[in-house]
Amino acid sequence: MTDFGFTRAKSSTINLDNVDTSLFRKMLEVEPDVRRCMECGSCSAVCTAAPLSGMSVRKVIHALERGVDIAPMLSGCMLCGKCTMVCPRGINTRHLILSLERYYKKKENV
Amino acid sequence: MRPDFHPFVIPFCAGMFFVLGYCFFGIFNIIFHLPRRDRRRFLVSLINPVTAWKNIRDIFLNCLIHVKLWKRNPLLGYMHSSIAFGWFMLIVLGHLEVFLYAPGHLSKFYYPIFFNFFVAKSEETIGGAVLFFLMDFFLLVVLSGITLAIIKRVRSLWFGMRRTTRPSVLDMVGMYSLWAIFPLRLLAEGFTAHISGGSFLIIPLNWMVRGFLGNEINMVPTWWAYSIALSVFMFVLPFTRYMHIPAEMLLIPLRNAGLCIRHPRKGFAKIQVLSCPGCGVCIDACPMSAKKANIKDTTVYLNRQIRRRNEKRIEEISDKCLMCGKCTAVCQVGVDGPVIRQAQRSLRKYALGKDYSAAVSPTPVGKAAVAYFAGCMTQLTPGISKAVESLLKKAGVDYTFIDREGGLCCGRPLMMAGRIKEARELMEKTREIILASECRTLLLSCPICYRIFKEEYDLEKEGIEVIHHSVYLYNLVQGGRLKPSRSDIHFVYHDPCELGRGSGIYEEPRKLLRTSAYLVEAAKNREESVCCSGSLGSLTLGFADRKELTEAALRNLTSDIPDAIATACPLCRSTFRRYSDIPVSDIAEVIDSRT
Structure with missing residues (x-):
């Protein structure tokens, strides 16, 4: 095969029929307010852990809906509560993070 | 002299053995569950003369006289100390009587309790008259306390308590038996007073009951009733809020030894939970009580649920608390609700851990003094x-x-x-x-x-x-390096929980504020300041749940109609700003605007 100096990126297609959204459903059960998230990104803008682990509550919610692993992002969260304070929709993001960490299940082959 | 024994003492003896055995094993259990280092510290503190003296003094002042309660509410203080101290004196004087008049029976521990039944002594001897007088006097003191307790049950507001706890069924049994003990004792001693002697209270009663009821058939049944009331009280005691009576006597030495809570259910925390008298002072104090739905999440209910081992409720209550520490500040026995809750939270297992190994400051750190x-x-x-x-x-x-x-x-x-x-x-x-x-x-x-x-x-x-x-x-202002000018604005200062109750800083912010403005006080301030409800302590309270609480805190702050609110915490400042009608600023902003 000819070397063009670059490779093709791995497909980032997500088949929603195949992903495990159990944690997402659990989250909706624990913090139903999540449905009100309008993805404004205030939480991402203020996050203390963003430089450390790319943490962003907005992205976490997004990723969960698509069954993407959130463990790396959450690992840097310091629970400082800034995201809760700035959320214009009044979502208790701090409790959301704690619940996710509590009910997280390690998945095989994801 | 009457016989040494009568079957009516059996219920009392059974109750007494039960409660003593229970407490003995309880003490053993609690000390056993202390971490080894704490246990050694506790045992050493017992033989240290300084702490030993402090223990005795604290037990006397707090458990019997209820000094803290007197300072807070004299009427409640009198009610509690009259029952506790009065009862204590009745027991002590009872033993003294036995020691003086029937030393041979000192080994029978029911003897001092039913002394008047077993021993017929005249009041001819001076010692007798004085002792009889004291016995009657303290019985009257206890009865006055019981009367107040009954009134309080019906009209708690007269005692300055807006809300009290709802007693459980067993609490009710304990309470009614406690109420019954002393009137029954009065009646029983009244029936026997013409034989065993008495003083200003039971002698006239004796004339009356004998006048109305005449015969002596009533004598033994009333002594039976007295013994049964005592027995019922002692049998239910370990399972009711009255457990605080023996528990507090262990709590005080443990606290004086300087221990802290390491497990929410064992050792020091357990004795704190058992020491909770369920008075409900924390209900009125808790900032969450501004919303009626939260009343059952106050520390007194946490203690009750821990005793009932209701895991679901324990978790709910522990997660909801704002951790402002006000319940601890007002608690008469010193139950540290937030610390118990924090210990409870620390038991929870999280499937996802944290990794801060790469955490660094985003910019190089400057160097300065x-x-x-x-x-x-x-x-x-x-x-x-x-x-x-x-x-x-x-x-x-x-x-x-x-x-x-x-x-x-x-x-x-x-x-x-x-x-x-x-x-x-x-x-x-x-x-x-x-x-x-x-x-x-x-x-x-x-x-x-x-x-x-x-x-x-x-x-x-x-x-x-x-x-x-x-x-x-x-x-800086004291040192003359900042010279703020005075304005006419009247500020109210809000004590942030972590700075005031948490760290004991009350004076400096007030003095600082006075250099540039007038200061008015909130209705509840300093140790009793009301949390803004923005606290990070609460895990589950949502944004909407907190609104009512913040508004209640604002009402407390603005009771003296200040022009503006000053605080010393960024979290309080943002929380109050959401709902306040008047400007809210940090103390630094106030001073900066005047220099």
Whole structure:
């Protein structure tokens, strides 16, 4: 095969029929307010852990809906509560993070 | 002299053996469950004459006289001390009587309780008259306390208590039997007073009952009733709130030994839970009670649920609390609700751990004698850090702003969420940043940071003074380096929980505020200040749930109609700003605007 100096990126297609959204459903059960998230990104803008682990509550919610692993992002969260304070929709993001960490299940082959 | 024994003493003896056995095993259990280091510390404190004396004094003043309660509410204080001290004196005098008049029977421990039945003594002897008088006097004292208790049950508001706990069924059994004990004793002694003697109370009663009821058939049944009432009380005691009577006697030495809670159910925490008298003072005090739905989440109910082992409710209550510490401040026996809750939270297992190994300061740390660490909350309220910086410049202080471009968290939010291990890991990283600044003074704007830096970081050992900006600015004003001018504005100062109750700083912010404005006080202030309800302590209280609580806190603050609110915490400032009709500013902003 000819070397063009670059490779093709791995497909980032997500088949929603195949992903495990159990944690997402659990989250909706624990913090139903999540449905009100309008993805404004205030939480991402203020996050203390963003430089450390790319943490962003907005992205976490997004990723969960698509069954993407959130463990790396959450690992840097310091629970400082800034995201809760700035959320214009009044979502208790701090409790959301704690619940996710509590009910997280390690998945095989994801 | 009557016979030595009568079957009516059996219920009393059974109850007494039961309660003594229960308490004996309880003490053993609690001391056994203390961590080894704590246990040694406790046992050593018992033989240390200083703490031993303090134990005796505290037990006497708190368990019998209820000094703390007297200071808070004299009527309730009288009610409790009359029952506790009066009953204690009846027991002591009963033993004295036996010792003086029937020394041979001192070994029978039911003898002093039913002395008047077993021994017929005349009041001819002076000692007898004095003792009889004292016995009657203390019986009257106890009866007056019982009367107050009955009135309080019906009209608690007369005693200054808006809300009290709903007693459980067993509590009711215990309460009614306690109420019955002393009138029955009065009646029983009244029936026998013509044989066994008495004083101003039971002799006239004896004339009356004999006049009306005549025969002596009633004598034994009333003694039976008295013994049964005692027995019922003692059998239910371990399972009711009256367990606080023996438990507090162990709690005081444990506390004086300087122990702290390490497990929410065992050892020190257990004795605290058992010592809760269920009085419900914490219900009126708790900021969450502003919303009626939260009343069952106060510390008194936490203690009750822990005793009932209702795990679901224990978790709910523990997670909801704002951790403001007001229940501890008002508690008569010193139950530390927030610490029990934090210990409870720390039991929870999380499937996902934390990793702060790569955590560093985003920008290189500047070096100066004074390091200003704004903290996460102040970064959301840049007005405060700007004001502090401006004041530092005006005073000509050589400083460095460590987390101007963002930094790490102090670890207290993790700590309050019960994630102690992760908090320690993060604190180590933050500590490195602080030490890298080579500062001598660490200046903080956030009381949440202040408290943990003060309590857990051990920075004093490195020769670093940890100081909150309200104190630091006050020192600058005192030293003449800042000269604020006075305005006509009337400020009310809100004591942030972590700065006031948490760290004991009440005076400096007030004095600082007085240099540039007039100060009015809130209805409840200092130790009893009402939390703004923005606290990070609560894990489950949502945004909407907090609104009512913040509004209640604002009503408390503005009772004297101030022009503006000043506080010393960025979190309180943002929370109050949401709902306040009058301006809310940080103390640094107030001073900055006047210099």
